[in-house]
Amino acid sequence: MNRPLLVVGAKGQLGRQLCDEASRHNNVVAAGREDLDITQAEAVRRLVGEALPRAIINCAAYTAVDKAESDSEAAHAINALGPEYLARAAAEYGIPLLHVSTDYVFDGGKSDAYREADPIAPLGVYGRTKEEGERRVRNTHSEHIILRTSWVYGPYGNNFLKTMLRLSRERDELRVVADQRGCPTATIDIARALLAAESAASSGRAKWGTYHFAGAGVTTWHGFAHEIVSAAARAGGRSVPVIPIATKDYPTPAKRPPNSELDSSRFVERFGYKSPPWQERTREVVEALLVPAEAR
Numbered sequence: 001m002n003r004p005l006l007v008v009g010a011k012g013q014l015g016r017q018l019c020d021e022a023s024r025h026n027n028v029v030a031a032g033r034e035d036l037d038i039t040q041a042e043a044v045r046r047l048v049g050e051a052l053p054r055a056i057i058n059c060a061a062y063t064a065v066d067k068a069e070s071d072s073e074a075a076h077a078i079n080a081l082g083p084e085y086l087a088r089a090a091a092e093y094g095i096p097l098l099h100v101s102t103d104y105v106f107d108g109g110k111s112d113a114y115r116e117a118d119p120i121a122p123l124g125v126y127g128r129t130k131e132e133g134e135r136r137v138r139n140t141h142s143e144h145i146i147l148r149t150s151w152v153y154g155p156y157g158n159n160f161l162k163t164m165l166r167l168s169r170e171r172d173e174l175r176v177v178a179d180q181r182g183c184p185t186a187t188i189d190i191a192r193a194l195l196a197a198e199s200a201a202s203s204g205r206a207k208w209g210t211y212h213f214a215g216a217g218v219t220t221w222h223g224f225a226h227e228i229v230s231a232a233a234r235a236g237g238r239s240v241p242v243i244p245i246a247t248k249d250y251p252t253p254a255k256r257p258p259n260s261e262l263d264s265s266r267f268v269e270r271f272g273y274k275s276p277p278w279q280e281r282t283r284e285v286v287e288a289l290l291v292p293a294e295a296r
């Protein structure tokens, strides 16, 4: 019998997209937080032992970057300890673990794209706890793939793209930081990348380790917002000006890396899946959210 894929954090924006995509060809066990709290080691072990999946994909995380600054215990439990419990259970049952991580493990001081071997130096609690989660996975279970991604958006959950669409309806102009650069990455592409990696891992073509995977191209939050609003205007939404501002004019509790561009070439070379240009996916996602399917 075909063993299922176990998707953990299945109700988040990435988890939902991954379950949609994976269930087209696979038997999927989708575990939301109410089905599995990854901070409970025994519950993790029990579910993995019952489901006996062919691979575990962890999309669960504490992702509220600013809130994490004053809630570090919860962020640590979910981002650092949870991944270790998943890795322990995966190791016990001999199952590969795919774990999603972040560009925020870097401080953003590099002038060009980050590669996997670049030194990590997280700026805040979120990045530090995610980095510790990576380390715990590496130290616990050799059969792992850690996928670092960035600036995640898609049709589900909360994300920057959906916030910009809402604000463009509510406000007459948007003010967005123009001095932080990175790669917007669509959940559909991360889902496909994870499935490509899982298929290689489960068929014995193991290529364990840490990889970067992000949308092709680089922009600023301002550039991303501009593309979103332009695409929305073409799809019948309001056209509002998007004003560039500096990070210092938009203070937040957590510091953000000024550059978090990820170089995905190692992933593409090993697993063969490449994201389309971020602008193309942005337009598709905006259109899918704004234009009824029958009118497209």
Ligand SMILES: NC(=O)c1ccc[n+]([C@@H]2O[C@H](COP(=O)([O-])OP(=O)(O)OC[C@H]3O[C@@H](n4cnc5c(N)ncnc54)[C@H](OP(=O)(O)O)[C@@H]3O)[C@@H](O)[C@H]2O)c1
Pocket (backbone or CB within 6 Å): 008, 009, 010, 011, 012, 013, 014, 015, 032, 033, 036, 037, 038, 039, 058, 059, 060, 061, 062, 063, 078, 082, 100, 101, 102, 103, 130, 149, 150, 151, 152, 153, 157, 158
């Ligand atoms: N969002 C980004 O821009 C971004 C950028 C780089 C990397 N990433 C990484 O991408 C991955 C997916 O993120 P996302 O954007 O899909 O985040 P998300 O929408 O916030 O989803 C995270 C999910 O994890 C669940 N969760 C939280 N604590 C849990 C626990 N103890 N046990 C089980 N589930 C728990 C959340 O449930 P509740 O909603 O009930 O808390 C939520 O459904 C994460 O590893 C994240 O670090 C995200």
